[in-house]
Amino acid sequence: MSNHQSDSTVVLSPVPAGRPSSIGLLAAPPVHELPPSLAPSRLAELRAQSISAWFGKHQVLDRVSLTMPAGIVTALIGPSGCGKSTFLRILNRMHELVPSAALAGEVLLDGQDIYDPSRRLTQARRDIGMVFQKPNPFPAMSIKENVLAGLKLTGVRASSSDKDQLVEESLTKAGLWREVRDRLGAPGGGLSGGQQQRLCIARSLAVRPRVLLMDEPCSALDPTSTRVIEETMTELAREVTIVIVTHNMQQAARVSQQCAFFLASQGTPGVIVEHGDTQAMFQSPQDERTAAYVGGRFG
């Protein structure tokens, strides 16, 4: 494919102005029953095949392919502006929220294309959750309501005892339960920054995603909160496939088992220069540009 939009490019519909968020778009979701057993969700492999992306005429990714295996943490690293966040947002159909956004290629969740027109957008968003750089709980809602907010918005129905169990389960997995169990009715906005981020992780987990995308989740946090979130990630990777964008090389080395190095040199669209086992990439990178980046010589 060349550097312009090909016939196979999917031109995505712009989102109507004034809509607050992706979740806010889901006005009339189909109703799903919460499974009676609160068993962990099934692990899933996420595979991006030949992803190209544009904002208007500006191409920002060129035929990027990456398999993100089940049950491990994949870190996306690279200098500012090389398309890491765009790639991440394509993985759960958030790229299409930007007017003028376009993409080509496929994203397969256990072999099924999340962009297949017969698949519901709500299903992709339930299966593939997202945690952002800046914690974004609903500040006036209680801690409990924050955890359950995603259920309502994705149309999942649950009994009140199931909800109580789900709140405890999600907060425990997010490493926050012990700190908040005595004040579940207190507003989410009253928590510290690190606690708010873990509340957002709990909110994502409550809809039982199979993949969790994290876009620089610790960049607004202090070192102690960062360490707690990193420990949480390591625990979660046993049951949710995790993909994290990070600028922090030490963090990538600590939390991920696989790493992908993105680069957009001299105005060209972003590509993956090298990917593979994190330790191997940090200790003996194959490409000299990777060596220069992980060695702190640029970016």
Ligand SMILES: Nc1ncnc2c1ncn2[C@@H]1O[C@H](COP(=O)(O)OP(=O)(O)OP(=O)(O)O)[C@@H](O)[C@H]1O
């Ligand atoms: N909403 C948008 N509209 C237009 N261009 C955009 C938009 N979002 C990102 N871009 C452009 O796409 C390119 C890739 O941006 P992206 O945020 O994906 O890079 P990144 O590697 O995540 O950067 P950073 O590490 O600084 O967050 C940049 O040139 C950026 O200016």
